[in-house]
Amino acid sequence: MxxxxxxxxxxxxxxxxxxxxxxxxxxxxxxxxxxxxxxxxxxxxxxxxxxxxxxxxxxxxxxxxxxxxxxxxxxxxxxxxxxxxxxxxxxxxxxxxxxxxxxxxxxxxxxxxxxxxxxxxxxxxxxxxxxxxxxxxxxxxxxxxxxxxxxxxxxxxxxxxxxxxxxxxxxxxxxxxxxxxxxxxxxxxxxxxxxxxxxxxxxxxxxxxxxxxxxxxxxxxxxxxxxxxxxxxxxxxxxxxxxxxxxxxxxxxxxxxxxxxxxxxxxxxxxxxxxxxxxxxxxxxxxxQGAQSKMSASDENSAIFVTDTAAQIKKKINKFAFSGGKASVEEHREFGGNCDIDVSYQYLRFFCPDDDKLEEIRQNYTSGKMLTGELKAILIAELQKMVADLQLRRAKITEQEVDEFMRPRPLKFNY
Structure with missing residues (x-):
């Protein structure tokens, strides 16, 4: 049609x-x-x-x-x-x-x-x-x-x-x-x-x-x-x-x-x-908690907020991030993890800028070489840096700058 x-x-x-x-x-x-x-x-x-x-x-x-x-x-x-x-x-x-x-x-x-x-x-x-x-x-x-x-x-x-x-x-x-x-x-x-x-x-x-x-x-x-x-x-x-x-x-x-x-x-x-x-x-x-729903601002435990501290990010990922790993270390080493359902890996797909690094993580986790705790640690470091950078830039934004962004005015473009 x-x-x-x-x-x-x-x-x-x-x-x-x-x-x-x-x-x-x-x-x-x-x-x-x-x-x-x-x-x-x-x-x-x-x-x-x-x-x-x-x-x-x-x-x-x-x-x-x-x-x-x-x-x-x-x-x-x-x-x-x-x-x-x-x-x-x-x-x-x-x-x-x-x-x-x-x-x-x-x-x-x-x-x-x-x-x-x-x-x-x-x-x-x-x-x-x-x-x-x-x-x-x-x-x-x-x-x-x-x-x-x-x-x-x-x-x-x-x-x-x-x-x-x-x-x-x-x-x-x-x-x-x-x-x-x-x-x-x-x-x-x-x-x-x-x-x-x-x-x-x-x-x-x-x-x-x-x-x-x-x-x-x-x-x-x-x-x-x-x-x-x-x-x-x-x-x-x-x-x-x-x-x-x-x-x-x-x-x-x-x-x-x-x-x-x-x-x-x-x-x-x-x-x-x-x-x-x-x-x-x-x-x-x-x-x-998993891919069946999107992050919600109304549930602070479902999301990482741009105001979260490094400690809060670490706690949320370690405690709440749904894992695609196996029940035991031995089983995980033998059968590997499932990146398709692992939230930490899915988040890295959004925020890890290096394609080669991301593929290495996928292979290591899928094969069982990398454990869930190690995968979460990589994500925690990535999110802590990203959120800290956003917080640093936000802290420098003045009320006058917000006023200017929101003031109806001509914009600069070439046509």
């Missing part, structure tokens, strides 16, 4: 199957608010690709991206953590033709401190920004968290600002990056709200219910919210950056649970005279 027909079908069917909820009892649950896979194997990403109607990122597509950017692909791309896409080829072609596009990603600020799983898409987005040399907009959906969580508007706005500091610590270029809070920006930019209204008028309640599974007891704010997350895909939402141009598309790096928002947007955008947004989907960063 052609993608456009699939999107029309998904946008018009009044059910959530294929948009997150399982079509049968054997499928995983993946939607913007819930992620749960089977306890033994975790999320089946091949099934998700089929259900969502996206495409796997092929080695050929990665090679073309490397050629057009002149950069070696990021480890998260080489190792398949960013694994599927929509229209990535169109974005690469635009780069080859020197036609403009921009990056768009976001964060729902539900906790004062982000965990390392939250940082993964921002680390990749930083690489994309540097490789493509394009502007970036980062949406902080403090309104979403007010609607879904039992927190006040004031608290959600405070969390957005605190999360902005974590995001800035990744190293984004201020001259090319605009970070905005929904609550604040809607009052600053009439065009943003106008685009929200245009999107909201283009989607019926039945279509929203079909995409997101809204029920009769959900507040109308939730039903309206997808139009707010869709609006940054329209370049005229940022007149200080793109003026009134409607011919500039965006590329959205995000976890695949956010895809329903943008399937809806891809259906609406052409009807409003805009190009469809392109996407790159990542796998979920697993909870310490």
């Amino acid at each position: 052609a993608e456009s027909k699939l999107e029309d079908q998904l946008a018009n069917q009044a059910r959530i199957s294929g948009d997150g909820a399982p079509s049968d009892e054997d499928d995983d649950i993946v939607d913007p608010w819930n992620v749960a896979g089977k306890a033994d194997t975790g999320i089946d990403y091949d099934k998700l690709i089929k259900r969502f109607g996206c495409e796997r990122i092929s080695p050929e597509l990665i090679a073309r991206l490397e050629k057009v950017t002149g950069q070696t692909a990021h480890p998260l791309l080489r190792r398949g953590m960013f694994f599927s896409h929509r229209d990535l080829l169109h974005i690469i072609t635009r780069k080859e033709q020197n036609k403009p596009f921009y990056l768009y990603t976001g964060r729902g600020p539900s906790s004062r401190a982000m965990h390392v799983g939250h940082m993964v898409p921002f680390m990749f987005t930083k690489w994309l920004q540097d490789a493509f040399d394009v502007p970036l907009v980062i949406q902080l959906t403090d309104d979403e968290k007010f609607l879904w969580k039992n927190i006040s508007i004031e608290e959600s706005m405070m969390l957005a600002r605190e999360n902005a500091k974590d995001i800035i610590s990744v190293g984004f270029d201020m001259e090319k990056t605009f970070i905005f809070s929904d609550f604040s920006y809607i009052g600053q930019c009439p065009q943003f709200y106008q685009n929200i209204a245009l999107v909201s008028r283009s989607v019926t309640f039945n279509q929203a219910r079909g995409c997101f599974g809204f029920g009769d007891s959900d507040c109308i704010g939730k039903i309206h919210f997808p139009s707010i997350q869709a609006a940054p895909c329209l370049a005229t939402s940022f007149p200080h950056i793109f003026k009134n141009r409607k011919d500039i598309p965006c590329l959205i790096p995000c976890a695949i649970d956010q895809d329903p928002y943008f399937r809806m947007t891809r259906d609406v955008a052409p009807r409003l005279g805009y190009l469809k947004p392109a996407l790159m989907h990542s796998t979920f960063f697993p909870a310490l």
